[in-house]
């Protein structure tokens with residue numbers, strides 16, 4: 918019964934990859950050093966955030982499909 922709920926939560930946690938360096942943003946980990954607490958969806962990150970590895974803009978990220 919709880920399986921459906923867990924599946925929905927997993928689906929909501931969309932990973933994003935930096936098209937410049939390949940860094941993958943995981944909402945479960947966030948980017949504490951960049952001021953983004955764990956649990957923050959990529960779409961909720963401020964637009965002035967940038968890749969912690971190469972400094973690319975948020976716009977340079979795209980949804981990552983495993």
Ligand SMILES: [Zn+2]
Nearest residue numbers: 935938968971
């Ligand atoms: Zn990057």
